[in-house]
Amino acid sequence: AQSVTQPDIHITVSEGASLELRCNYSYGATPYLFWYVQSPGQGLQLLLKYFSGDTLVQGIKGFEAEFKRSQSSFNLRKPSVHWSDAAEYFCAVGGGLTGGGNKLTFGTGTQLKVEL
Amino acid sequence: DAGVTQSPTHLIKTRGQQVTLRCSPKSGHDTVSWYQQALGQGPQFIFQYYEEEERQRGNFPDRFSGHQFPNYSSELNVNALLLGDSALYLCASSNPTDTQYFGPGTRLTVL
Numbered sequence: 001a002q003s004v005t006q007p008d009i010h011i012t013v014s015e016g017a018s019l020e021l022r023c024n025y026s027y028g029a030t031p032y033l034f035w036y037v038q039s040p041g042q043g044l045q046l047l048l049k050y051f052s053g054d055t056l057v058q059g060i061k062g063f064e065a066e067f068k069r070s071q072s073s074f075n076l077r078k079p080s081v082h083w084s085d086a087a088e089y090f091c092a093v094g095g096g097l098t099g100g101g102n103k104l105t106f107g108t109g110t111q112l113k114v115e116l
Numbered sequence: 117d118a119g120v121t122q123s124p125t126h127l128i129k130t131r132g133q134q135v136t137l138r139c140s141p142k143s144g145h146d147t148v149s150w151y152q153q154a155l156g157q158g159p160q161f162i163f164q165y166y167e168e169e170e171r172q173r174g175n176f177p178d179r180f181s182g183h184q185f186p187n188y189s190s191e192l193n194v195n196a197l198l199l200g201d202s203a204l205y206l207c208a209s210s211n212p213t214d215t216q217y218f219g220p221g222t223r224l225t226v227l
Contacts (some may be wrong), residue, residue, distance in 0.1 A: 042221070043206055043220040046217065102172070104161060106160075108157060109158050
């Protein structure tokens with residue numbers, strides 16, 4: 001069974017500081033990995049995705065993530081956080097792209113607070 | 117290009133009632149997935165529809181059912197509502213080689 005662990009429930013960083021959100025996954029084959037962001041009361045917006053190839057992927061809003069197979073991790077990073085980045089971040093694993101994207105399994109999320 | 121749309125935005129029901137939520141996929145997408153997000157939790161997969169058939173199902177009871185129409189739009193039906201069904205219901209659309217894109221969700225409150 002596939003699963004995702006986001007060990008940090010809450011993270012607080014100062015504006016301009018760097019950010020790393022942790023994500024560990026469990027999946028029996030090559031995983032398809034995603035990071036989504038959710039603002040209060042809103043749906044999920046895709047930040048970035050990893051399917052194959054280069055293990056460092058770039059996303060929107062200056063975010064990047066690195067896939068490390070040996071550590072079963074897909075951590076999200078940003079070099080300089082902006083106050084508008086405050087939101088909840090979800091890591092998700094999917095089982096491939098057969099027939100429409102397959103189901104996603106999400107972590108419990110990390111709530112990011114940005115101090116001005 | 118309109119993204120994924122959902123209706124209604126908010127809904128209040130009482131225990132035992134039935135509810136229908138609606139989703140229109142992004143243009144060019146033919147697959148619709150539904151997720152339930154309880155307060156403070158990550159989304160949980162309910163089921164996925166493709167070519168008007170349920171392709172995959174998560175660990176949800178039969179009270180949760182769905183339908184996909186020829187225009188790829190979809191409905192989620194929940195019967196015999198329980199207090200625990202209160203959640204944000206998210207619809208995501210995709211095509212066979214694409215990522216799932218989410219709508220804004222429907223907030224269901226069961227009293």
